[in-house]
Amino acid sequence: MSARLTRDNVAKVADLARLNLSEAELERYTEQLGAVLDHAEDVASLDLDGVPPTAHPLPLVNVLRDDVVVEGVDREEVLSQAPSVEDRRFRVPAILGEEP
Amino acid sequence: MSVIPSTALEIAAAVRSGELSAREVLDGHLARIDAQDGEINAFNLVMIDEARAAAAAVDAQVAAGEDPGPLAGVPLALKDNLCTRGIPTTCSSRILEGWRPPYDATVVQRVNAAGAVSIGKTNLDEFAMGSSTENSAFGPTRNPRDTSRVPGGSSGGSAAAVAAGFAPLSLGSDTGGSIRQPAALCGVVGVKPTYGMVSRYGLIAFASSLDQIGPFSTTVADSALLLEAIAGHDGRDSTSINAPVPSLLESLGQGVDGLRVGLVTELMGEGIAPDVAARVRQAADALTAAGAQIGEVSVPAAAYGLSAYYLIAPAEASSNLARYDGVRYGMRVDAPTTAEMNAATRTAGFGDEVKRRIMLGTYALSAGYYDAYYGKALKVRTLIVRDFEKAYADFDLLLTPTSPTTAFKFGDKTADPLSMYLNDICTIPTNLAGHPAMSVPFGGGSDGMPVGVQLLAPALGESTMFRAAAVLEAAAPALDEVWS
C-alpha cells in the first residue's frame, strides 16, 4: 500500500490538525500509528479495481427543507458559552495566516 | 413505600396506573446511585434537580388524568455525548468542560415527551473513541459485575448504569460497537438500530456515516420499548429514514420458527476466545430448538472491516473534531495568535486516543495518501455491503459473538492501541453496512463474566432481530451457571 509512516509524516499531520506534539509524543505516535497502518495493509491484497466507493450506508437522495425561517438560538445564551466576547462578537487573538 | 420493579415496562405501567409515583421511582434510583456510583463512576453528572422536576411533571399529569406516555416515570441515563439544553455536555473531554448546549438532541426531546425522567449524563471514552471507557477525561467507569474490570466502551457509563440498576434504561451511541460491546461486557441488552432509524441531531459526532444512537436495558422488551420511542423520521437530520417505526414490542412473542440464521464463519475462529465462541454455538442451538434453521455463512469482507473502519472513522472524526478550536465554546488556552491558540487549546483539551485518531484520519485524507487509505477503505466498504447482501439472500439473520472476549482488566490494552481496536472486530462490519445489530446476554465465560451474543439483520430488519433476541433471552443460561 505504501511506505512505512515516518516521523515527518506525523509532524506534518499534527500541524494540519493543529496539535502540538513533544519529541517523545512524535516518537510514540509514529510507532503506534505505524502499527495500525501496517494492519491496514491487508486491504492492499484485495482486488479493488472497478469497485465503486461507498461513502455512506444510505441510498437516500434529495433530502431538502423548505426555505422558511426557523427561530435560531438566543444570542446571549450562545455568547455566554464563548471563551472571549467583545462587542457581541467572538474575540480571537491576531489572525496571521491568510484566508484560503 | 412499594417495591420498585426492575424493568421499564413494569415501572411505566405502575406509574401510568397511579400505583407508583414517578417521584418514588426516581428516589429509589437516586439512592442507589448515591450509594454505589462513587465506585462505579457511571455518571459524569446526576441531574438531580432536573430529574425531580421531570418526575413531578409526570406525577402531575397522572393526577390530572393525562397519560405521560409509554416511558412514564422511567429513569433514563443519557450518554454524555447527547446534547441537553442548559446542562453540561462534555463527551468526557476537557475540551468541552463547562459547555452547556443551547438545545436538546432530538432523542432527548423524544424520551422526555414519552414521559421518561432523564436522570444523568453517563461517562464514555472521550468523544466515543475507545472500547473500555478508560479514555475518559473524568476517570474510567468500572464494570458493576467486577470492579477490577472495564465495562467496555465507548458507552461504558450507559451500560454500567443499567447493569448496576441506576436506571432501567439508558441511551448510548454506536460507531463501531460502542453500544453492543459494553452491553456484552456488562451483561445487558444493547441495540444499534439501522443507520438513519434514530435521528442523530444533537448527538455529538464521532464518525457521521457510522454513528447511531440506541438503547441499553436489562430486558429485550425494554430495548424494544425505548427504540420505539426514539425511532422515526426527523427533518433536522438529512440522513434520517422517512419510514414508519416498526412495531417491535408486538413482534417479541412471534418466535423464530422457520427463520434462517447464519453463523458467520469469519467471526467464529481466530481471535475469538473459545469460551465466547462456545456460548455463541450454544445460542445457535437454542435458536434451533425454537424452530430456526442454522447454517454457516461466509462474509469474507468482514475480515477487512477493522482495517476499513480504522481509516474511515478517524477520517470523518478528524473533520468532525476540527471545530473544537477555542473560539466559540468550551476550553481555550490563550496564545498570541489564533493559530497558536487553536493548537494550544486542542493539545491541552484532547486526550491521547483522540489525538491519535485525529492524526490517523488526517493522514488518511491527506494529499498523496487519500487513494491508498481512505479511498481504498471506501471500496472495502462496498465489498462488505455486497457480502452482507449475499449472506442475506440465504439467511434472515446472522449470529456472531459481540466481543471476542469477556470484560478485561483495567490497563490490559491501553499500551497497545491495535489490541484495543481488535475488540471491535465483530461489531464493526454492521456499522460499515448501516445495518442493525444487537447484543443479548447469554451466560458467562470461563471467568464468570457475562458473554454477549450478537444478532445481525439487514437494514430495517429490527422486528425479526428482536424476535430472535427474545428467544435467546428466554433460553440464556444464568451468569453463574457452571461452565462446562
Added chain:
Amino acid sequence: MTLTHEPIEGEHFIVVSETTGESWEIVVGLEVHCELATVTKLFCGCPNMFGDEPNTNVCPVCLGLPGSLPVLNHNVVELAIRLGRALHCTVEPSVFARKNYFYPDMPKDYQVSQFDKPINVDGWLDLPDGTRVGIERAHIEEDTGKNTHAGGSGRIHGADYSLVDYNRAGVPLVEIVGRPHIRHPEQAKTYIDELRAILLTTGASDAKMEEGSLRVDANVSVRRVGDTALGTRCEVKNLNSLRSLGRAIEYEARRQVDLLETGERIKQETRHWDEGAGRTRAGRSKEEAQDYRYFQEPDLVPLAPSAEWIAAIDAAMPPLPAARRDALASSAGVAVTETSVVIAVQRDLDQLALATIAAGGDGKRVLTHVEHNLSGDGATDLNPATFAQLVSLELGGQLTATQAKTVLAEMVTSGRAPDVIAAELGFEAMDSSELEGIVDGLIAESPDEWADFCTGDDKKRGKLQGFFTGKIMKATKGQADGKAVAALLESRRAESL
C-alpha cells in the same frame, strides 16, 4: 508598455512591450462567488440577511455547535439550477464535500462545498461583443462569517485581535468558475456586468459587488501572441469593484510581462490587489497551498434533481440579456453589438424600446434617446405611444434634438403628452427665413470672425463654427435646430468664397 484595445488577428487584445516591442496576450479566467437571494441560509432556517446586529441570525447549525446537522435548502437548489441553466450548463447529480481548514470565521473549521461532483457543469456566457466565455462549473457552497480586525491598523496584519460575527456563516453561495477565455480588462468588466444581469434576471442573487454579495477573483496569465499553451497564472483576490478588477488585471499583466521579458518565471500564487497602491502583492504560493483533505460530507445525501424539475425551471426561464439584445437589435434594425442596444437591456428599457418601435417610433432614434436621455428613474413607466409621438415630432422637424430631450425629461416626470409639453415650453419649430435673418445679422456683427471662418484652416473653422453657433443659440434661446444652423453657416460660407 502600452495596453491596446486594438484587435490583433481577430479578437485578441494585447500588451505591447515598450522595451522589446513584442506583443503579449492577456488570458483571464474569472471565479465569481455570489450569494443566493434565499429567505434562509443554506443548511438551516436562519434568515439570510445583510447588515443585522452581530450574531443574531445564528443557530446551532450555522454556528457549527457540536451535534448539529445540516439540511439543504430547497430554494438554494432551485436558484442554483436556474442560474446554471441560464449559463447553458448541464445539471448533474452532485454531492457535497468538506473542505477542511482552520479559520476562525468558519464555525466548523471545514467548508461544505461541492468538489468533484458539482451541480452545474460545462456552460457558457455570451458577451455583448460576441465573445463566448466558457463556464467550467457553477457549484453550491456555504459562506463564512466575518472577521473584524481590531487594534493596530485595523487590517489583518498588525491587528491585535479580531472579532467574529457569524451572521453570514452558512449563507448560500454559488461559485461560477469561468474558463480562461477573457482577453482584456474591459472584457472582464463586461463579463461581470453580463453575469450580474443574468443573476438579477433569474432572481438568483442581488449581485451587489459593493456589499459583497458578488465577489470576483481573477486568474491572470500572459503569453506571446501566437502561443497556444497557457502561461503560469496568478489568482488575484480582493477585487471590490469593477474598477479594481480592470486595474488589477492590467497591473498583473504588465507585471508578468516585465518578469518574463527579463527572463524570470512566473510563480503560481495568490496575489492581493491593493487599490490604494494600485498594485498586487504576493500571497500564498502553490507550494504552500493548503491540504484541504476533501471528502464527501457524510451529514448530507447526494443531490439528483429530476428531469421534470429541470424542465420546469427551463420553461419558467425569463428572457435573458443576450436574447433580449437580439430581439431589440432586430426590431430596431441595428447591429446586436451596438452600445445603445446593450445599454437598453442593461437599463431594463428594452421592453419600452420595443413597444415604442411597435407604436411607430423610429428604431435608431428611440435607441438614441434610451442611451443618452433616459438614464434616470421612472423611464420604464414611459408610455410607448407618447414616446413614439415624440420621436415623430422630432423627425418631422417640429422639435429640435435639444428640445426633444427637454420634452422627454418632462414626459418622464409628469407623464403628459409631448405636444402639450412642447406648446407649454414655447417650443415651436423656427421657420427657416426667421433663422436666416438672425444668422445674417450675426455675420454682419462680426465681420473679422466671419472672414476667418470662411478662409481659416480646419482647426480655426471648427472653433469659429462653435462661436457662431453659440451666438445663434443664444439669440434663438436654444430653439434653433443645430443641424439647420450648421447647414446654413456652410451655405453662407460657400456663397462668400
